[in-house]
Amino acid sequence: MTTISERTSPAERFQAIIDADEKxxxxxxxxxxYRKTLIRQIAQHAHSEVIGMQPEGNWITRAPxxxxxxxxxxxxxxxxxxxLYLYSAAETLGVTRDELVELLHTGRQKYSSIFNYPxxxxxxxxxxxxxVDGAAITNQVMLTRTSYGPYARAMVRICKEExxxxxxxxxxxxxxxxxxxxxxxxxxxxxxRWWWPALMMFGPHDSESTHTSQSMEWKIKRISNxxxxxxFVDMTVPQAEYLGLTLPDPELRWNPERGHYDFGExxxxxxxxxxxxxxxxxxxxxxxxxxxxxxxxxVRDAAAAYAEKQQARRAASRTGG
Amino acid sequence: MAYSVPHVDGEPDPEFGRSESRGWPMWExxxxxxxxxxxxxxGSLHAPxxxxxxxxxxxxxxxxxxxVSVWVVPSSAIVASDPDEADAFFEAIxxxxxxxxxxxxPDEVGQM
Numbered sequence: 001m002t003t004i005s006e007r008t009s010p011a012e013r014f015q016a017i018i019d020a021d022e023k024x025x026x027x028x029x030x031x032x033x034y035r036k037t038l039i040r041q042i043a044q045h046a047h048s049e050v051i052g053m054q055p056e057g058n059w060i061t062r063a064p065x066x067x068x069x070x071x072x073x074x075x076x077x078x079x080x081x082x083x084l085y086l087y088s089a090a091e092t093l094g095v096t097r098d099e100l101v102e103l104l105h106t107g108r109q110k111y112s113s114i115f116n117y118p119x120x121x122x123x124x125x126x127x128x129x130x131x132v133d134g135a136a137i138t139n140q141v142m143l144t145r146t147s148y149g150p151y152a153r154a155m156v157r158i159c160k161e162e163x164x165x166x167x168x169x170x171x172x173x174x175x176x177x178x179x180x181x182x183x184x185x186x187x188x189x190x191x192x193r194w195w196w197p198a199l200m201m202f203g204p205h206d207s208e209s210t211h212t213s214q215s216m217e218w219k220i221k222r223i224s225n226x227x228x229x230x231x232f233v234d235m236t237v238p239q240a241e242y243l244g245l246t247l248p249d250p251e252l253r254w255n256p257e258r259g260h261y262d263f264g265e266x267x268x269x270x271x272x273x274x275x276x277x278x279x280x281x282x283x284x285x286x287x288x289x290x291x292x293x294x295x296x297x298x299v300r301d302a303a304a305a306y307a308e309k310q311q312a313r314r315a316a317s318r319t320g321g
Numbered sequence: 322m323a324y325s326v327p328h329v330d331g332e333p334d335p336e337f338g339r340s341e342s343r344g345w346p347m348w349e350x351x352x353x354x355x356x357x358x359x360x361x362x363x364g365s366l367h368a369p370x371x372x373x374x375x376x377x378x379x380x381x382x383x384x385x386x387x388x389v390s391v392w393v394v395p396s397s398a399i400v401a402s403d404p405d406e407a408d409a410f411f412e413a414i415x416x417x418x419x420x421x422x423x424x425x426x427p428d429e430v431g432q433m
Binding site for chain 1: 326327328329333334335337344345347364365366367369370373380381384385401404
């Protein structure tokens, strides 16, 4: 048996790493397509974390109790942290942070469409934690086994933290569902609005998803869009039943033959509309992000000036003896 | 949160690595989880100076009391072995007699 490193050509070594289910590391040779696919995916993932702070940040000042406010701040801070882990992972592929920020700000790289929906009531914060973070976890648990080492490591760290996000969301829903009829109605309204966008997070059908097969061959993706979506539906239906909420899909029912829930078709027109920039909040999200970046410029300048001054002082004290 | 956004028809493929700006320097972060353990590499971050790097490391990598001590090291200070020369560099593979399992000890002798 030959070890991976004994193979002669870089392409063979790369393929051997993939075949052996080992991780590709930044210093390894990799096909240009693999590198580009990863940069695109990790950058979009990072941008999603960062833009994802906005819909929830919207409710920090209006959280119903001081405890809920503290929890929400911690969650939004986690999203910022997740963005930073992911930008670092992307940078190991030879792209700079500044380039990635610019690609987001000029609309040349996207973030997940789910953040282009508004958070209208407090129940939306519960629904996001439960459904949106729930869908994200389904995806991210799969990605802890992705073939690129830095991405996989970032996912392990993120998954540990996401569990808090989903549980706090479900607990908000539980509290509302055990509350007044108005509170329960608010929870139902939030689920009505978030259920389908959450299912859309898994992307187009496998049959429509042209880039999926290559990603699967490279083991960047380990499970297909449709399989992940089915897994999420199967997991979530009993959770909704426990809350006493109705998922807004008349075709949703248990199929004993398949051993899975059947569910209705996603509105793909809406899906592509939002991906193409025409969702309810696309423009606001990007404008807000750019404004925050510009407003923070003086802080970045001040930090750089301070670092420069400190360095000059140290240099002076060294030469001055 | 997560997920890739599907390709849109005619989506351009941006070029990377062209930017002149490198931004703030990069730092590698090492966290000691608790007393008695070594500092372990946790990840990296950008910061203008060492003091700020330490504060960012705390915020980014120890939000849940994951550590009792943090090191930050400029990434440019790391000297690494060449992965392409790994075979020649790590010659220990050739010396199985350095492993305990190389030696056969009769069962009667017991655990050794």
